[in-house]
Amino acid sequence: MQLLEFFFGLATATDIAYYSYIYSVVEPAQYQRVTGYCRSITLLGSAAGSLAGQLLVSVAQIPLLYLSIITLVGLVDVLRILWEDFLQCYSCPALLAWSVWWALSTCGYFQLVNYVQALWEKVRPSQEFEIYNGYVETVSTLLGALAAFGVGYIKVSWAVWGELALCIFSVVMAVAVYLMDTIRNIWVCYTSYVVFRATYMLLITIATYQIAANLSMQRYALVFGVNTFIALLLQTLLTVVVVDSVGSIAVTTLLYYFAVIAVIFLMAGLYKLVWRRRSQPAAQPQTDSGETESDCLSRDSPPLNELQQITGT
Known part of the structure; x- marks a missing residue:
């Protein structure tokens, strides 16, 4: 049954x-x-x-x-x-890179969001002090929405700088986790959490857009579903490994986790820059999104003119 x-x-x-x-x-x-x-x-x-x-x-x-x-x-x-x-x-390198970040970072994001209340309770017990957790969640969500809205106006060649951007912002998230774990001050924890969530919302919006730009419409559900499934699977494994018997997680583990993500994309970004300098002496024409026309847009997605008709550009 x-x-x-x-x-x-x-x-x-x-x-x-x-x-x-x-x-x-x-x-x-x-x-x-x-x-x-x-x-x-x-x-x-x-x-x-x-x-x-x-x-x-x-x-x-x-x-x-x-x-x-x-x-x-x-x-x-x-x-x-x-x-x-x-x-x-997933044979498209750009799509693979953004999907790997999606799965890894979403796993870490879910872990922190799920257990941050327990951390705040240790730093500032609700039985002894007035707490402002709801305000913090509101502010972090609004800043995340603002960051996501701002993505529509960012003009960056993500095909060139995507991996390095993921590295830099992963470092920001790791530093935010480090401050929450090291400086046991509730206001530092609140501020770090707001920065962490806003950074994640900014990057997940960019990742969603970049993945969609390298896919045909028929494959959206497959790729987004696989990415989310892998993130949830990793979260389950991480929960089994690092969550203790009372239901709390060692924040230091998440610090190392995001540090590893940053190192992975630092190496990927440096490799891409070196490879581009050696193999592409002549600059290729770019689309408005910063992708070159030789990228996997033409292989896994409709032609560029069809995409422009769909988006109205």
Whole structure:
């Protein structure tokens, strides 16, 4: 029954994602007709599967085990197609770099946000002092929104400076974590947390935009879903490893975690700069987003003129 519930939940989530995707690629005027088509085809496929299964069992006397094997073969075929699409998406170096940062940093972000209240409680016990945690969450969220809004007006060649920017801002996040862990002053903790959240919101907005710019619309759900899944998987593993029995986390662990992220992207950024200087003596034309036309935009996404029609630029 547990296995049945697992696959039922997976199918339900897939159904929601499917309709979300359908509504994103058709005009609102076509929603009624498209919904009817999709729902009827889904039910027709389910009815055909049920009828075929019953006929195979009742008429052809095929054991239920064989039906399970046939279903498994079909599932393997679908997974093979997804795997090929997955490899094609992540073969783009720019998309891979931003996706790696997305997964790693989102994992660390979730860990800090989930356990920062416990840290503040140790620094300033709520039973003894007045606390302002709600105000801090409000300010950090508003600054994050402001940073995300400002992304639309930043003109940077992310194809060249993306990895180094990720390195620098990862250092900022690591320093914020260090201050929270070392200087046990509640106002320092509050300020560091605001800086940490605003920095993350700034970068995750840029990462989302950069990943979307290197994808066709049909692959958005795949890549964003995989990135988020890896982040949650890493968070689960990190929770199992570093969270103690009373439910608190060693903030020092997150300091080292973000420091490692910074080192990874520092090395990647320096390597890219050296490689570009050696292999591209002549400057290539760039798009408004800072990407060169030889990047994976043309390989994994629609042509540039089609993207411009979609965005209205």
